[in-house]
Amino acid sequence: MQKLRDLKPERVFYYFEEITKIPRCSGSEKQISDYLKKVGEDLGLKVIQDELNNIIIKKPATKGYENSEGIILQGHMDMVCEKEEQVDHDFSTDSIDLIVEDGFIKANGTTLGADNGIAVAMGLAILEDDRLEHPMLELLITTSEETDMSGALGLKPNVLKGTRLLNLDSEEEGFLTVGSAGGELIKATVSTEEDSVSGYQALTISVTGLNGGHSGMEIDKNRANALKVSLNILKTLQEEIAIKLVSIDGGTKDNAIPRQMKIVIGVKEEDLEKLEASVTKIETQLKNKWVEENPQILLDKPTGLQKALRQIDLENILYLLEQLPTGVHTWLADSENTVESSSNLAIVHTEKGKITLSISTRSSSERILNAMREQITKDIEKVGSFHISGGYPEWEYKAESKLREKAVELYQKMYGTEMKVIVIHAGLESGALKKTYPNLDVVSFGPDMFDVHTPKEKLSIASTKRSYEYLVELLKGLK
Secondary structure, three states: OOOOOOOOOHHHHHHHHHHHOOOOEOOOOHHHHHHHHHHHHHOOOEEEEOOOOOEEEEEOOOOOOOOOOOEEEEEEOOEOOOEOOOOOOOOOOOOOOEEEEOOEEEEOOEOOOHHHHHHHHHHHHHHHOOOOOOOOEEEEEEOOOOOOOHHHHOOOOOOOOOOEEEEOOOOOOOEEEOOEOEEEEEEEEEEOOEEEOOOEEEEEEEEEOOOOEEOOOOHHHOOOOHHHHHHHHHHHHHHHOOEEEEEEEEOOOOOEEOOOEEEEEEEEHHHHHHHHHHHHHHHHHHHHHOOOOOOEEEEOOOEEOOEEEOHHHHHHHHHHHHHOOOEEEEEEOOEEEEEEEEEEEEEEEEEOOEEEEEEEEEEOOHHHHHHHHHHHHHHHHOOOEEEEEEEEOOEOOOOOOHHHHHHHHHHHHHHOOOOEEEOOOOOOHHHHHHHHOOOOEEEEOOOOEEOOOOOOOEEEHHHHHHHHHHHHHHHHHOO
């Protein structure tokens, strides 16, 4: 049954629902790429599917636009795959379970994938509608945007012919994005060893109920970070009772503020009652600090314990959890409400013989990004080693842009209000694409979305309709 059948614009929501039926976590995009290829071919259009599974679908200019500069419509096909712990959902096989409620489209306990499935849906709806007026169009749908932007960074030169690019990966209607941050992922590794223990029981401490969020768009909202919460728990317990660390695991995506944690510790039976009292006190403090979230600390039943990590391993992990920064690092000098640089302490994971921590850094200034890297890696090297990956370039603001002028002018004409021109802290593929196509004139916009990269993600139906109507009129006006 088509749950979005009665929504307008009909073909946009038709394609969006079809996309939600296809698994498309970052790094596993072959199935969705093949679907897009088939849609383009069924429309009788030229389709390019490259070795990275990027898709380019080309449509000729309509009558009267043959001499106009070409337009590239751009989005990404992959999505962040996050779910509530209790939800039974396999992202590699299951469709997203859609819910229409209170003017929004949501998912049942998982991320929705409107970031950036709605761009894909809009692009396909544009391509199939032969009533529209527009210059030559190229719909570019890239892979792995949510991880390392390797799709956009690996796009070959001379494949795209358009000179003006409309990125449809923004998440707030009425805002025109004209610049974005660059960033990278720093992964710390601390070697560990197990010792035999006696007189201790294993106890699992779970942290849940945090909001999380997009580590670029929500990093300035001072949301609780599950890894920093775990630091608070471990340090407090260590001061009051004797504990051993067995494992620590939390966070799943480097571009999502971590919402959940599981810590397994060793504790003496005579200290269990004191531990429970301490955890209750910590939970109360967390609830008082983050009143808009619902932090909870859950304790499982104690079980037998034969081995735990060394004391030095616990000390090393506590050191990194404390030293590695998370949140806003600097604000733009000429705009106190705009983040210039930040970091997200995103993932901690225990494996045999090691514990790894991942921290994602972002900045619109290459100089500040380099300085952050230098300090973070310096701290890591005191107790372990590091590896840097996933670097993507910033998209620098362009002083002159005919495309930006046209987009702002049209919005004022259509809606009687000024479109806000902004530079954002999240990473967009525009910077990556401009590395290969430096002369592109680029803007980014999109409909209202909330809580992306979390299971609370939702897409405004009315905003999607307006954004699509705006896109149609903008294409018509770019003669």
